[in-house]
Amino acid sequence: MIATACLVAVGAISVSAVMNLYRLGRGPDVLDRILSLETLVINTIGLVVVIGIWFGTALYFEIALLFVAVGFLSTVAFCKYLLRGNVIE
Amino acid sequence: MSKLLPHPILTLVIAFVFVALINTFSLGSMLLGGVIGVAIPLFTSPYWPVSPTIRNPLKVVEYVAIVGWDIVVSNVQVAYWVLFWPSRRLQTRYVVVPLELTSPEAIALLAGTITMTPGTVSADLAADGSAILVHCLHTTDPDGTVAQIKTRYERRLKEIFG
Amino acid sequence: MTMAWLSEFLVSALILIGAFFLFVGSFGLMKLPDIMRRLHAPTKSTTLGIGSLLIASMLYFALLRDEPSLHELIMSVFLFLTAPITAHMISKAHILRSRALQQELPKPPGEEGWATLDPHGVDEARSTEPAQPPR
Structure with a gap:
C-alpha cells in the first residue's frame, strides 16, 4: 500500500515540478522566477522524502535538510539584492 | 542566573x-x-539585549493549537479557490491592520501568523511599527477581515506578551 | 496485524495528502494571473504539503521500522518558520519595484510611510554621507 502511495506521490510531485519549470521560463518578472525556484526546491525536498520512505532508508534526510537551508538562504539573498542592490552591506 | x-x-x-x-x-x-x-x-x-517576557505559558499552547487548526482550514480553502474558481472571480485587495502590539517579537509572530492563515499574506510593515499591510487573496468584507485578525490573533498575543 | 495495517493506511494517506497539497501549490503558481496572487499558493499549500509528508515519514520510521528519526521534526519546524519570511521578502521587493502599485497602496495610520518605501533612519544616514560618485 505504501509503495503504491509513493508511486502516485512521485508522479504528482514530478508534474508539479514541470509546472514550476513552466513558470520559471515564462514568468514575466524576475520575482516570479525567484518564487518558482523556491517552490521547485520545496518540491525537490518532497521528492527526496517520498523516495526515502519508498526505499526505506533514512540516509537521504540529510540531503533534504541541506536543501531546506540552501533554498531559504538563496531566496532571501535574491530578494535582498533586489531590495538594496547588495547582499551584505 | x-x-x-x-x-x-x-x-x-x-x-x-x-x-x-x-x-x-x-x-x-x-x-x-x-x-x-x-x-x-x-x-x-x-x-538581542531586551528579551520578551511571556506572561502566560498556558496561552501559548492555546495560541499554537488555534494557529495550527487555522493553517489546515486555510489550506483547504485556498486549494478550493485555486482549483475550482476562475481567477477573475477572486476579489484581491490590500487592507491595513493597525497594531496595538509594541514588542518586536510579538509583531514578527503576528506577521508570520497572518501569512500562514486564511487567504492573507503580510506584505509590509509601517516604518514606525504602527500597522501591517496585508494582502487578501479573496475578501468581500475588508473590515471583517481586519476585525478577525485583531480579535483572533492580536488579542491573544497581547495576553501572552502583555 | 490490524495495528500494522492501520499505521500503513495512515502513512499512505498522509503521503497522498502531502503530494496533493504540493500539486495545488504548483498549480496555483502556474495558473494565477499576478505575482501577489501567485504568492498565496506556494507559501501556504507547499508548506502544509511538506509538513504532511514529513509527519508520514516520522510515523513510518517510528511505527513500522523501529528506527525513529528527529531530522523530519527539525525540517518541518524550519520550513514553517521560514515560509512567512520568504513571502514577506518577495512582497517587499514587489512593492519596491512596481511604480503603479505604490500609487494605489492604502496609507498607514501613523505619520511614517511603509517601511519598504520610507525606510526609517536610512535617509538621515545617507544625507550626512558624502555623495556617491555615479557608477
Whole structure:
C-alpha cells in the first residue's frame, strides 16, 4: 500500500515540478522566477522524502535538510539584492 | 542566573536542535548540546539585549493549537479557490491592520501568523511599527477581515506578551 | 496485524495528502494571473504539503521500522518558520519595484510611510554621507 502511495506521490510531485519549470521560463518578472525556484526546491525536498520512505532508508534526510537551508538562504539573498542592490552591506 | 543564561528558552531550543541533528540520545551529544546552548546566547546577547517576557505559558499552547487548526482550514480553502474558481472571480485587495502590539517579537509572530492563515499574506510593515499591510487573496468584507485578525490573533498575543 | 495495517493506511494517506497539497501549490503558481496572487499558493499549500509528508515519514520510521528519526521534526519546524519570511521578502521587493502599485497602496495610520518605501533612519544616514560618485 505504501509503495503504491509513493508511486502516485512521485508522479504528482514530478508534474508539479514541470509546472514550476513552466513558470520559471515564462514568468514575466524576475520575482516570479525567484518564487518558482523556491517552490521547485520545496518540491525537490518532497521528492527526496517520498523516495526515502519508498526505499526505506533514512540516509537521504540529510540531503533534504541541506536543501531546506540552501533554498531559504538563496531566496532571501535574491530578494535582498533586489531590495538594496547588495547582499551584505 | 540571568548573566549566565540571557535567554533560557533559546538555550533549550539550541540544545534540542543539536541533539536532533546528531539524531541519537547519547549522553555525550546532550552534554555538548548543553554547552553550545549556553555559549551561543552568551556570545550573541549584545545583538538581542531586551528579551520578551511571556506572561502566560498556558496561552501559548492555546495560541499554537488555534494557529495550527487555522493553517489546515486555510489550506483547504485556498486549494478550493485555486482549483475550482476562475481567477477573475477572486476579489484581491490590500487592507491595513493597525497594531496595538509594541514588542518586536510579538509583531514578527503576528506577521508570520497572518501569512500562514486564511487567504492573507503580510506584505509590509509601517516604518514606525504602527500597522501591517496585508494582502487578501479573496475578501468581500475588508473590515471583517481586519476585525478577525485583531480579535483572533492580536488579542491573544497581547495576553501572552502583555 | 490490524495495528500494522492501520499505521500503513495512515502513512499512505498522509503521503497522498502531502503530494496533493504540493500539486495545488504548483498549480496555483502556474495558473494565477499576478505575482501577489501567485504568492498565496506556494507559501501556504507547499508548506502544509511538506509538513504532511514529513509527519508520514516520522510515523513510518517510528511505527513500522523501529528506527525513529528527529531530522523530519527539525525540517518541518524550519520550513514553517521560514515560509512567512520568504513571502514577506518577495512582497517587499514587489512593492519596491512596481511604480503603479505604490500609487494605489492604502496609507498607514501613523505619520511614517511603509517601511519598504520610507525606510526609517536610512535617509538621515545617507544625507550626512558624502555623495556617491555615479557608477
